[in-house]
Amino acid sequence: MARVHNFSAGPAALPLEVLEQTASELIDYRGCGMSVLEMSHRSAAYQRIYDETEACLRRILSIPDTYQVLFLQGGATLEFAAIPLNLMRRGRAGYVVSGNFAKKAWEEARRYGEAVALASSEDTNFDRIPDLSPVAERAACGDLDYIHICQNNTIFGTMYHELPSTGEVPLVADVSSCFLSMPLDIERYGVVYAGAQKNAGPAGVTVVIVRRDLIEDGPALPICPTYLDWRTQAAKGSMLNTPNTFGIYLCGKVFAWIERTGGLAAMEQRNRAKAELLYSLLDGIDLFFGTAQPASRSIANVTFRTASPELDAAFIAGARERGIEGIAGHRLVGGMRASIYNAVDMASVEALAAYMTEFEENRRTQTRSS
Ligand SMILES: Cc1ncc(COP(=O)(O)O)c(C=O)c1O
Numbered sequence: 001m002a003r004v005h006n007f008s009a010g011p012a013a014l015p016l017e018v019l020e021q022t023a024s025e026l027i028d029y030r031g032c033g034m035s036v037l038e039m040s041h042r043s044a045a046y047q048r049i050y051d052e053t054e055a056c057l058r059r060i061l062s063i064p065d066t067y068q069v070l071f072l073q074g075g076a077t078l079e080f081a082a083i084p085l086n087l088m089r090r091g092r093a094g095y096v097v098s099g100n101f102a103k104k105a106w107e108e109a110r111r112y113g114e115a116v117a118l119a120s121s122e123d124t125n126f127d128r129i130p131d132l133s134p135v136a137e138r139a140a141c142g143d144l145d146y147i148h149i150c151q152n153n154t155i156f157g158t159m160y161h162e163l164p165s166t167g168e169v170p171l172v173a174d175v176s177s178c179f180l181s182m183p184l185d186i187e188r189y190g191v192v193y194a195g196a197q198k199n200a201g202p203a204g205v206t207v208v209i210v211r212r213d214l215i216e217d218g219p220a221l222p223i224c225p226t227y228l229d230w231r232t233q234a235a236k237g238s239m240l241n242t243p244n245t246f247g248i249y250l251c252g253k254v255f256a257w258i259e260r261t262g263g264l265a266a267m268e269q270r271n272r273a274k275a276e277l278l279y280s281l282l283d284g285i286d287l288f289f290g291t292a293q294p295a296s297r298s299i300a301n302v303t304f305r306t307a308s309p310e311l312d313a314a315f316i317a318g319a320r321e322r323g324i325e326g327i328a329g330h331r332l333v334g335g336m337r338a339s340i341y342n343a344v345d346m347a348s349v350e351a352l353a354a355y356m357t358e359f360e361e362n363r364r365t366q367t368r369s370s
Contacts, residue, residue: 002323003016004323004324004325005322005323005324005325005344005348005351005352006325006326006344006348007324007325007326007327007337007338007339007340007344007348007352008325008326008339009154009155009177009198009301009326009330009337009339010154010176010177010195010197010198010203010339010341011197011202011203012197012198012199012326012339012341012343012344013341013343013344014201014202014250014254014343015254015257015342015343016343017257018250018253018254018257018343021253022250022253029045030045032045036049036245036246036249037245037246039245041239041242041243041245042239046245049248049249049252050071050237050238050239050243050248052252053071053248053249053251053252053255054069054071056252056255056256056259057069057207057251057255059259060180060255060258060259060263060264061180061183061184061186061209061264062183062186063186063209064186064187066211066212066213067186067209067210067211067212068209068210068211068212068215068230068234069207069208069209070207070208070209070210070230070233070234070238071205071206071207071238071243071244071248071251072205072206072207072208072227072233072238072243073204073205073206073243073244074206075195075203075204075206076101076174076176076193076194076195076206077104077195078206078228079174079193079206079208080104080105080108080109081108081111081112081228082208082224082228082230083105083109083146083148083172083191083193084108084109084111084112084113084115084221085112085220085221085223085224085225085228085229086214086215086220086221086224086228086229086230086231087145087146087170087172087190087191087214088109088112088113088145088146088221089145089218089221090143090145091113091114091145092113092114092115092116092143092144092145093109093113093114093115093116093144093145093146093147093148094115094116094118094135094138094139094144094146094147094148094169095109095115095116095117095118095147095148096117096118096119096120096129096130096132096135096147096148096149096150096164097117097119097120097121097122097130098119098120098121098126098129098130098149098150098153098156098158099121099126099150099153099154099155099156099158100126100153100155100156100330100332101150101153101154101155101174101176102148102149102150102153102174103122105148105150105174106148109148112221112223116138116144118134118135118138118147119131119132119134119135121158125156125332125333126153126155126156126158127156127158127291127292127293127296128158128292128293128295128296129158129159129160129161129296132162132164132165135147135164135165135166136164136165136166136167139164139165139166139167139168139169140167142168142169144169145169145170146169146170146171146172146190146191147164147166147169147170147171147172148172148173148174149163149164149171149172149173149174150173150174150176151163151173151174151175151178152175152176152177152178152181152298152300152301153177153298153301154176154177154198154300154301154330154339155301155303155330155332155333155337156291156292156303156332156333157290157291157292157297157298157301157302157303157333157337158292158293158296158297158298159178159296159297159298159299159300161295161296163188170189170190170191170211170214171188171189171190171191172189172190172191172192172193173189173191173192173193174193174194175192175193175194176193176194176195176198177194177198177199177298177300177301177339177341178199178298178299178300179192179194179196179198179199179200179207180199180200180254180255180258180264180267180342181199181264181267181268181271181299181300181341181342182264182265182267182268182271182299183264183265183268184264186209189209189211190210190211190214191208191209191210191211191214192208192209193206193207193208193209194206194207196247196251198300198339198341199254199300199341199342199343200251200254200255201247201248201250201251201253201254202246202247202250202251203247204244204247205244205247205248205251207251208230210230210234212234215230215231215234216231219231226240227240227241258342267342268299270342270346271299271300271340271341271342272299273346274299274340274344274346274349275297275298275299275300275302275340277346277349277350277353278302278304278338278340278349278352278353279294279297279302281353281356281357282302282304285356285357285360286360287306287307287311287359287360287363288304288305288306288356288360289304289305289306290302290303290304291303291304291305291329291333291335299340300339300340300341301337301338301339301340302337302338302339302340303329303333303335303336303337304335304336304337304338305329305333305334305335305336306335309334311363312329312334312335312336315336315359316328316336318355318359319352319355322351322355323351324348324351324352324355326339327352338352
């Protein structure tokens with residue numbers, strides 16, 4: 001069996017044992033005589049899968065009962081609309097524009113009300129989390145329905161190392177690319193949401209964790225489509241319509257794998273060790289440099305480049321020959337990006353690190369002899 005070192009940003013590597021278990025249950029799920037793919041979402045067997053998936057997520061993230069968990073569809077992108085449609089009751093919210101998806105979320109919200117850009121790092125092509133002092137200042141004015149951040153900027157390789165102070169204003173966070181990479185203090189947030197396809201499972205499932213009072217205290221905007229109304233989805237147990245049954249089942253397998261392998265504290269430790277290995281190389285090797293400012297570096301997506309696009313292309317091509325896949329950077333940044341989510345193990349990161357060292361040594365030899 002030839003498995004590559006998969007550094008894809010999402011959909012991304014899944015734990016091998018999750019794939020193997022899923023394969024073993026594919027034709028006949030635990031004596032049901034059918035696959036989960038063929039099972040009614042209204043059946044008792046499926047409801048058990050759903051309930052255990054939710055319960056396991058609640059255990060690993062320590063989600064209090066005061067929060068509702070939803071498994072929806074449409075990706076984080078559809079939640080960019082759902083957030084204002086559910087929460088912009090007074091018509092005004094604050095956004096931190098720290099990257100491409102943060103900007104998309106902000107632009108989407110502007111369709112439904114006043115979305116104020118409280119801080120931005122666009123002037124330096126999103127190479128950092130911007131100074132957050134304006135966030136706290138504006139939050140104190142008391143006129144915002146919520147404040148939105150994107151906690152890990154997948155494309156630019158930056159992440160918040162401290163959350164902004166938002167006082168009484170609910171903090172809404174797109175955690176798509178850092179979800180389940182580390183523990184989260186759920187009570188610091190009004191809403192966290194994530195597309196599953198990085199750390200939580202396959203594409204096609206969006207996890208939304210929302211403080212119950214935010215959906216109980218008032219209705220969504222009248223124009224909110226029924227599907228996007230979190231209160232309705234909560235009342236229907238995420239089954240207003242046919243959910244992504246197989247995707248949710250697979251998420252459940254990933255959650256159980258996280259729990260079995262030490263939970264989120266252990267995940268964080270491993271992820272930090274993987275990131276440190278790559279960042280120490282970037283700081284130590286002249287040929288490569290990191291594109292994110294050191295104080296904002298992500299533990300999930302490590303972005304870097306050489307001095308020339310041609311050399312970047314040669315590095316990426318050589319990587320592929322060594323079974324290292326998915327390291328081309330996003331077109332908005334260029335260069336390289338190694339997404340080192342939970343299922344990417346240290347051995348894969350060591351393989352990448354060894355290749356970086358080898359590439360640099362070869363380059364030095366070539367330069368000396370020419
Ligand atoms: C941080 C972040 N937010 C939002 C999105 C968009 O997610 P989706 O494709 O699930 O709509 C992505 C996709 O990679 C992302 O990384």
